[in-house]
Amino acid sequence: MKVLVIGAAGMVGRILSEHLLHTAELGGKPVTQLTAFDVVPAELTSENGVALQIKAGDIADRDTVDGLIADKPDLIFHLAAIVSGEAEADFDKGYRINLDGTRHLFEAIRAQGSGYHPRVVYTSSVAVFGAPFEDKITDTFITAPMTSYGTQKMIGELLLNDYSRKGIFDGIGIRLPTITVRPGKPNKAASGFFSGIIREPLAGQEAILPVEDDVRHWFASPAAALGFLLHAATMDTAPLGARRCLNMPGLSLTIAEVLETLRKVAGDEVVARVKRVPDPTIRQIVAGWPRDFAPDRAISVGFTADTDFESIIRAHIRDSEDVKG
Amino acid sequence: MKVLVIGAAGMVGRILSEHLLHTAELGGKPVTQLTAFDVVPAELTSENGVALQIKAGDIADRDTVDGLIADKPDLIFHLAAIVSGEAEADFDKGYRINLDGTRHLFEAIRAQGSGYHPRVVYTSSVAVFGAPFEDKITDTFITAPMTSYGTQKMIGELLLNDYSRKGIFDGIGIRLPTITVRPGKPNKAASGFFSGIIREPLAGQEAILPVEDDVRHWFASPAAALGFLLHAATMDTAPLGARRCLNMPGLSLTIAEVLETLRKVAGDEVVARVKRVPDPTIRQIVAGWPRDFAPDRAISVGFTADTDFESIIRAHIRDSEDVKG
Numbered sequence A, B: 001m002k003v004l005v006i007g008a009a010g011m012v013g014r015i016l017s018e019h020l021l022h023t024a025e026l027g028g029k030p031v032t033q034l035t036a037f038d039v040v041p042a043e044l045t046s047e048n049g050v051a052l053q054i055k056a057g058d059i060a061d062r063d064t065v066d067g068l069i070a071d072k073p074d075l076i077f078h079l080a081a082i083v084s085g086e087a088e089a090d091f092d093k094g095y096r097i098n099l100d101g102t103r104h105l106f107e108a109i110r111a112q113g114s115g116y117h118p119r120v121v122y123t124s125s126v127a128v129f130g131a132p133f134e135d136k137i138t139d140t141f142i143t144a145p146m147t148s149y150g151t152q153k154m155i156g157e158l159l160l161n162d163y164s165r166k167g168i169f170d171g172i173g174i175r176l177p178t179i180t181v182r183p184g185k186p187n188k189a190a191s192g193f194f195s196g197i198i199r200e201p202l203a204g205q206e207a208i209l210p211v212e213d214d215v216r217h218w219f220a221s222p223a224a225a226l227g228f229l230l231h232a233a234t235m236d237t238a239p240l241g242a243r244r245c246l247n248m249p250g251l252s253l254t255i256a257e258v259l260e261t262l263r264k265v266a267g268d269e270v271v272a273r274v275k276r277v278p279d280p281t282i283r284q285i286v287a288g289w290p291r292d293f294a295p296d297r298a299i300s301v302g303f304t305a306d307t308d309f310e311s312i313i314r315a316h317i318r319d320s321e322d323v324k325g
């Protein structure tokens, strides 16, 4: 099986690529080739005989995308995106990468003609929803985004459904909760602080909390995100019918609950490194995000989430020690 | 006030343009200029001193659209579209006109900079919804289109909301029911037969009914559509908040009820001209369309619909006689 990962140098892309290189199989089939594409070359090393191609380029350039698809990968993960904060600040860039880039990918697949029908896994976001919310968002809740990022992700979903319905590819969209604890450096996502208030204090650094303690949010761990991607890549998509984009399962916690869990795992001194500096812009973006879900469809087709937040923090501590050690 | 009508040679565009030329005012303000744009030159005549510009071109050409907007119209009606049947048959054309064309318009407005903030009235469709349906579709029902046309209209809505939220223009989207009785010749819309089974028999011709008599559908008259457009052009958009696209009010009837009303107005002989020729393609498209609505939001902000179907048929007969006479 030939696999293409678009956005392979990103947080999720790297975890996914490293996993595929390491296991060299997916759903019982050998992964023979992995093409890792991103604006910057992904730092990956081939393992277990997988032919690794590291390519750098811009999905906003149609020719570049045609070049990637010319090789007819059997499975494509489309993770490349400009995240929420940046898409809100740079209108042009958000549309160019999140909308035009996604369309280039879908059109490049279509240009290969009817003999080619890859599985496409698209990472969407709970930002496709906008206030006012249900207490727990169900699978038929209206998708009314309130940010440019959410708008762009939702347009990608609509295109994915239409291209799949037309038999151009076999698409599935997974609406990721906020991945926490995000390893490495912060990115420009407006949601960055949700990880920052855990990651930085654990590393002995101060972290800024720009919203109130009673803000509720929807979380999944990096390990859960990897599980979602692998399941989306291998599951039977027939039960999805025309609605191929799913709310992923996760955990709903308030900031207060997140900090309480951190206190339990790491103590008062660590939690004291969280500084409250209200930021009206971030607060407004986050107010437009959903807080809790009843992701029945995803669960019914086999997606599984984290069981508790304490395990998420403990796994992060373990993973950071692995990186250091 | 300078008004631009895009799609002015179409059925709705012509009714709207003729009305504006005739009344020469809108919401108490004089209409000083009307630019009528379409692929083909609209057949219109200036009345009451309105400066009429008839322009022909393609909204899929960005330069053409820039040219239209250079004049900074205060009010823009965006009615141009490739309709459902054609967008389903010609994938490229549907995306090029319904998606790229709409984006060109929105981007051309943005390119004028922050001093320019026109009202944009966008005609969307109930095809943004897809089965399974609620019995009566409410204002928060999920928008999950099942055709390329519905997908393209929905993407236009998402863009309209985002551009409006960003203060680029003051947009409002109206999801039109199927306009019946459509005057003139049939178009390529899959919904064309809903008008055909009234219009053709009344004109002494046979009409094809491609679906079953128990198919239920959602209707509004051409006069009601004109009313929606004028109200959308002049109403206060503030109460709409971030969700600027509304289900328009209408009438829900089965084909059997439509034919019974036709029988009441025009007699058995007229109804006998309807021939049942099931068409699986049209049946499948129509099965993916909604049948009934509870359009509370639209009603609460002042949109009004037809009161009964008999009046719709009688108005069509009157209008046809006006055209003949």
Ligand SMILES: NC(=O)c1ccc[n+]([C@@H]2O[C@H](COP(=O)([O-])OP(=O)(O)OC[C@H]3O[C@@H](n4cnc5c(N)ncnc54)[C@H](O)[C@@H]3O)[C@@H](O)[C@H]2O)c1
Pocket (backbone or CB within 6 Å): A006, A007, A008, A009, A010, A011, A012, A013, A037, A038, A039, A040, A057, A058, A059, A060, A078, A079, A080, A081, A082, A083, A097, A101, A123, A124, A125, A126, A175, A176, A177, A178, A179, A180, A187, A191
């Ligand atoms: N991390 C989360 O909490 C979260 C939540 C919801 C959705 N998502 C989505 O999941 C995906 C992966 O998230 P992530 O956290 O790994 O994001 P990330 O920002 O770490 O990675 C995205 C990658 O896309 C690449 N990219 C950006 N523009 C590109 C372009 N023009 N051409 C090629 N590559 C480009 C970036 O260089 C980056 O490496 C994204 O689509 C994101 O929107 C993430």
Ligand SMILES: NC(=O)c1ccc[n+]([C@@H]2O[C@H](COP(=O)([O-])OP(=O)(O)OC[C@H]3O[C@@H](n4cnc5c(N)ncnc54)[C@H](O)[C@@H]3O)[C@@H](O)[C@H]2O)c1
Pocket (backbone or CB within 6 Å): B006, B007, B008, B009, B010, B011, B012, B013, B037, B038, B039, B040, B057, B058, B059, B060, B078, B079, B080, B081, B082, B083, B097, B101, B123, B124, B125, B126, B175, B176, B177, B178, B179, B180, B187, B191
């Ligand atoms: N009539 C209905 O029942 C109905 C229902 C729901 C939505 N709508 C929408 O309302 C609008 C008006 O409907 P209508 O019935 O008058 O449609 P119509 O087909 O009669 O008119 C559409 C017009 O758009 C023009 N057009 C198409 N491509 C163009 C392009 N590239 N550049 C410039 N002009 C172009 C066509 O020439 C045509 O005159 C459309 O957007 C339609 O999708 C109509």
